[in-house]
Every structure is written in structure tokens, then in C-alpha cells.
Amino acid sequence: MAAADDAASAGTIPVQQLRAGDHAFVGYDDDDAGRDVVAGFAWAGLAKRERVMVFAAPQLAEDEVWDRLDVPGPLLGAARDRGQLVVSSMRALIHPARTFTPERQWQRIEEETDRALADGYRGLRTYIDMHWVADLDADVATMMYRESHAEHLFSGRPYTEICAYDSRWFAPEVLTAMHRAHPCRLLPHLGALHTEHTDDAVRLAGEADISTREQFVAALREGLARSADAGRLTVDLSRLSFLSVACTMDLLRLAGSATHDRIEVRCQPTVARILRRVDVGPLPGLRVSEVSR
Amino acid sequence: MPAPASASGDQPAAPLLECPFTQGDLPRLRMLVDQYAHREGLPEPRRGEFVVAVDAVATNAIEHAGGGGTLTLQRADGHLECHIHDSGPGFTADAIPPLAPGIDDHTAGHGLWIATLITDHLTISADTNGTTVALTMRLPH
Numbered sequence: 001m002a003a004a005d006d007a008a009s010a011g012t013i014p015v016q017q018l019r020a021g022d023h024a025f026v027g028y029d030d031d032d033a034g035r036d037v038v039a040g041f042a043w044a045g046l047a048k049r050e051r052v053m054v055f056a057a058p059q060l061a062e063d064e065v066w067d068r069l070d071v072p073g074p075l076l077g078a079a080r081d082r083g084q085l086v087v088s089s090m091r092a093l094i095h096p097a098r099t100f101t102p103e104r105q106w107q108r109i110e111e112e113t114d115r116a117l118a119d120g121y122r123g124l125r126t127y128i129d130m131h132w133v134a135d136l137d138a139d140v141a142t143m144m145y146r147e148s149h150a151e152h153l154f155s156g157r158p159y160t161e162i163c164a165y166d167s168r169w170f171a172p173e174v175l176t177a178m179h180r181a182h183p184c185r186l187l188p189h190l191g192a193l194h195t196e197h198t199d200d201a202v203r204l205a206g207e208a209d210i211s212t213r214e215q216f217v218a219a220l221r222e223g224l225a226r227s228a229d230a231g232r233l234t235v236d237l238s239r240l241s242f243l244s245v246a247c248t249m250d251l252l253r254l255a256g257s258a259t260h261d262r263i264e265v266r267c268q269p270t271v272a273r274i275l276r277r278v279d280v281g282p283l284p285g286l287r288v289s290e291v292s293r
Numbered sequence: 294m295p296a297p298a299s300a301s302g303d304q305p306a307a308p309l310l311e312c313p314f315t316q317g318d319l320p321r322l323r324m325l326v327d328q329y330a331h332r333e334g335l336p337e338p339r340r341g342e343f344v345v346a347v348d349a350v351a352t353n354a355i356e357h358a359g360g361g362g363t364l365t366l367q368r369a370d371g372h373l374e375c376h377i378h379d380s381g382p383g384f385t386a387d388a389i390p391p392l393a394p395g396i397d398d399h400t401a402g403h404g405l406w407i408a409t410l411i412t413d414h415l416t417i418s419a420d421t422n423g424t425t426v427a428l429t430m431r432l433p434h
Contacts, residue, residue, distance in 0.1 A: 040324050047331040128320030149301045191320030210352045245349040245404045
């Protein structure tokens with residue numbers, strides 16, 4: 001099972017929809033694929049006044065990691081200098097311990113979360129590339145235990161974590177188990193659109209824009225076709241982080257030409273506001289309901 | 294690149310963001326605009342609408358003005374301004390339908406029309422170097 005397939009399965013969300021307290025899995029299968037995920041995760045943390053710690057793949061030079069995080073303008077700015085954005089390693093985190101144990105790592109993450117709060121930040125977020133397992137010669141089964149028993153780090157605590165797995169290194173059964181063990185699964189890169197179908201619903205996650213418009217329209221058409229006999233369709237856009245104007249008009253156009261008795265669109269408040277403000281005339285069977293993650 | 298006046302007529306501040314773009318850059322660009330707007334204090338849902346408007350104008354440049362342009366984001370006198378410049382054949386505010394275009398009207402400028410609807414101010418200026426669309430959102434005090 002490829003990581004990309006893992007990442008595109010049910011329940012997947014875009015990195016933009018991560019919330020404080022989330023523990024997320026993301027898979028990657030080339031060295032640049034997840035570049036935007038770590039950068040976007042870090043930028044969002046800085047904007048939210050959280051401390052961000054990036055535990056990158058140990059084989060990357062620190063300068064390469066900083067290059068990946070770089071952003072035009074002042075967003076990064078002094079964050080590095082004042083210690084809001086930190087590049088480190090699992091080896092350094094558990095120091096002076098030399099052997100990985102879940103207990104030592106949990107202890108250090110709890111300490112770092114407390115330290116972030118004491119320093120005036122709203123919380124801590126970490127991006128952990130799982131290549132640290134090889135770097136510390138750790139037991140994969142022990143790592144899997146840690147991943148499956150880490151709820152206390154997140155419960156009622158302002159701590160958010162992405163665990164990034166290289167599918168070229170981890171065995172398929174490990175990837176499958178870790179994908180299931182994480183409460184959140186992320187799309188592998190910015191700009192992706194993932195679709196899921198049932199007989200009475202089409203669910204979309206990610207971004208519907210100029211690059212994914214054909215896929216978006218095809219998914220709606222398939223959903224309408226599959227539900228034509230029943231005459232009812234749910235279009236679940238709640239895991240879309242972006243819906244372009246053109247895709248909004250496509251949605252309204254297709255809904256307007258369908259013979260369905262009812263088409264319910266479930267979406268985030270921004271999308272709902274735009275759907276309501278676009279005065280395209282009566283679409284009697286269309287219902288828009290707001291949902292928030 | 295022409296330098297449109299800020300909403301207040303004051304000298305614009307140093308840009309928060311200034312970068313060229315093509316189609317593949319849009320997801321990253323949207324995320325940056327969102328983060329900078331958050332940083333400058335533009336709350337939801339206005340921030341999400343701003344990103345939709347910026348994307349609509351940038352997509353217009355990609356589709357009709359040579360595949361890309363340059364985006365500049367800056368704060369000026371209590372406003373957040375985004376200028377999108379392209380080197381295409383140029384257009385004027387006449388390209389924006391005055392009323393809601395029908396959903397079956399594929400020739401209408403839906404993107405620019407909605408961008409006008411959801412931002413506080415939208416202006417179009419053109420010269421021999423191309424066209425600049427300026428989108429402005431008022432920031433809370």
C-alpha cells in the first residue's frame with residue numbers, strides 16, 4: 001500500500017483544517033512531496049502564536065530544513081531568533097537519554113508544551129519526520145506502541161503533532177497500522193483534492209480550484225448520476241479548505257440542472273456565505289448547511 | 294509595475310508579500326495570504342472571503358493574461374491590500390457585470406463579480422505594462 005493511497009482514504013483532511021489537539025498522520029514517497037505540508041503547518045503555528053518545533057529527517061542538513069520553511073515576507077522574521085520556530089531532532093529532544101523509550105519522549109514533549117506556555121505562547125506544535133526511528137536504531141514495534149498510546153499528550157492540552165512517514169522506508173503493514181492509529185490523516189500535499197462516493201453522498205476533501213476543477217466537476221456529476229433514482233444527494237464539502245468561484249458556479253450550475261428533489265450541501269461557513277451571497281435565482285431543491293470542524 | 298494608491302491615499306507600507314505566480318503556485322499563495330491576513334488581524338469569515346477573492350483575480354490572470362502575474366500584499370492605514378498585476382492585453386471595470394450574472398452565462402466574469410461583492414473595495418488600473426487589480430479589506434480597529 002503506497003503512502004499516497006493511505007493518505008487519500010476516508011476521513012482525510014487538508015493540513016489547513018488541523019486544530020490544536022490534533023494528532024495527525026501524513027505519508028510521503030518523495031523528498032519534496034510533503035514540503036508544503038510542513039511549511040504550511042509551521043506558518044499556521046506562527047500566525048496562531050504557538051511555538052513550532054520541526055524534527056526533520058535526520059539526513060537533511062539544518063540549512064535545508066530552514067530553506068523548506070522559508071516564506072517571503074516577515075512571517076518567519078524574528079520567529080527563529082526568538083525561539084518561536086525551532087529546528088531540532090529526536091536525538092536532541094530525548095537527550096541525555098541515548099535510547100528511545102515512549103516514556104522519555106512523552107515526558108520531554110510535556111515539558112516542551114509547558115515551556116511554550118510559560119514563554120507566553122498559546123501552545124506547541126511539532127512536525128516529526130519518522131526517520132528518527134532509524135537514526136536512533138529504535139524498535140519499530142516500540143515506536144508503534146508510542147503512536148497508539150499518546151492520547152494524554154493531546155487531551156486537554158494545547159499540543160498538535162504531525163507524524164510524517166516515508167513509505168519508501170516503512171513496511172506497508174506498519175504504514176497501514178499507523179494510518180489507523182492516528183485520529184487525523186492528512187492529504188499529502190497542498191492543492192490536492194480527494195473524493196469519496198456512496199450511493200447518496202459525495203464527499204470532497206482538500207482544495208477545489210483551477211487545477212482540480214475537472215476532478216471536482218466529475219465527482220459532482222458522478223454523485224448526481226449515482227443518486228438519480230433516489231432523487232436525493234448530500235454534497236459534503238466540510239473537509240474542503242478551499243472552493244474557488246469557478247467551482248462554486250459549477251456546483252450551482254449542476255444543482256440547477258439536476259432533477260433531484262433535494263441536494264444538501266454541507267460546508268464550512270465561508271463557503272456557505274458565498275453560496276448565499278451569489279444571487280443566481282431560485283434553486284428549490286438546494287439546501288446549504290454549515291458545519292465546522 | 295504601477296503603484297495603485299492605498300485605500301486611504303497614504304503611502305503604502307512595505308509589502309508583507311511580493312511574489313510572482315503561475316498556476317502551480319496558487320495553493321501555497323492562498324495559504325500565505327491567509328496566514329498574513331490572520332497575522333494582520335483580519336478575522337473569519339472575512340479572511341476566507343478575501344482568499345477567495347484573491348484566488349479569483351489571480352486565476353483570471355492565469356487564464357487570460359499569459360499564465361500568471363505578480364501578487365503584492367500590504368497593510369496600509371488600517372486596511373489590507375492585495376495588488377495583482379499581469380502583463381496581459383488588459384481589461385477595465387467594464388469586464389465586471391453590474392448585476393449577478395446567470396449561472397449558465399459562461400462568458401460572464403463571475404470571478405471578478407464575486408471578488409467585487411465580497412471585498413470592501415476593488416479597483417482596476419491599466420497601462421502599457423499591463424493591468425493591476427487592487428483588492429482591499431478593512432481591518433478591525
